[in-house]
Amino acid sequence: MLDLLVNVIVRMKNILLPTDFSQNSWNAIAYALQFLEHTACNFYLLHVVNDADTTDVSSYFSELCTQISTSFLKQQHHHFFSIVRHCSFVESVRDEVADKKIDMIIMGAKGVSNTQAHVVGHYAENVITKVKCKLLIIPENATYKVFDEVAFPTDFTLATDIQTLAPIDTILNDKTTSLRILHINKVTNELNQHQQANKALLEDFLDGREYSFHFLSNTHVETAVENFTERKDINLIIMAAKNLNYFKQILFHSNVDHISYHRKIPFLILHE
Known part of the structure; x- marks a missing residue:
């Protein structure tokens, strides 16, 4: 790698x-x-x-x-x-x-x-x-290790072009790396028609790669991310910059007393 x-x-x-x-x-x-x-x-x-x-x-x-x-x-x-x-x-x-x-x-x-x-x-x-x-x-306590479990939080509300997602494809070129696509909703895990279409585009892009979808319900997105990263031993979190809704809840908040992912897991931010 x-x-x-x-x-x-x-x-x-x-x-x-x-x-x-x-x-x-x-x-x-x-x-x-x-x-x-x-x-x-x-x-x-x-x-x-x-x-x-x-x-x-x-x-x-x-x-x-x-x-x-x-x-x-x-x-x-x-x-x-x-x-x-x-x-x-x-x-x-x-x-x-x-x-x-x-x-x-x-x-x-x-x-x-x-x-x-x-x-x-x-x-x-x-x-x-x-x-x-x-x-x-x-983050302050991050130490380098080969990426084997990568999380990609998304709400499927925005389509992401192939060029923006190219770094994900590069990561998954290593056969030991798995991508965990994480959707967190405060009310329901059901996707509307627009979200389903964007999910299908992501599936086409990841065809032949090692990945899985995970749907969670939690009123506190940062808590759901914390629990998920601990359970899956995530060592990289990838986010699309235009998905500001998730950014605000995962990165731009001050409620950090009960979470640890911000101290040890790197974030890769993708721009179009």
Whole structure:
């Protein structure tokens, strides 16, 4: 399993790694280097400076590069570039995605300034909703392992095009990986005609792959996701960015006292 989320093509992959030099951002960088160990990559380490901050970040970048070189074996096909921007975080990320032709953003769920009890921090939330690029969010306690059980929560209300779903197909190229499509409804599990049509499209796309549908009823979506991920030992959650209804309930809420999936399971966000 050399590549899981990124297709193998001739050109090198361009990966954006936003960092605030916190432990959470380091965990995301370490995860990315293990995940893409065998993939030729340009890694762009991006730090966004507040206009009021006069700190010289060159020493921080130097320490980060030293940490990378001492923690991982040197890969000839990995190249690192440091970038400092002096504008808003979202604008910086969006500009770098366009300028560097970024294939994927990999970042921590929270940074040093995101200590509030939310599933994802403010910066990650803004990237999800405002930057159209594949995004892999790494929680604070996530450690890399080969994906064997992958969850795909959906309400079947929106059709997703084949190109958007391509990373799922890449993941399932590994015969040991299973996709668990999860539908959670607060009232009933019955699908209307429109939802059934979208479910059929998904079935056609996954033909020949290892997958299963799971229909649950629960008034609290985050609780249902928690129970499901624990029971199935899920190690990656995939979501379509345009499905904002599920996003708000699974990622953009603050009721995290009784759930743990946000601390250990990466989220892959797919954009059209």
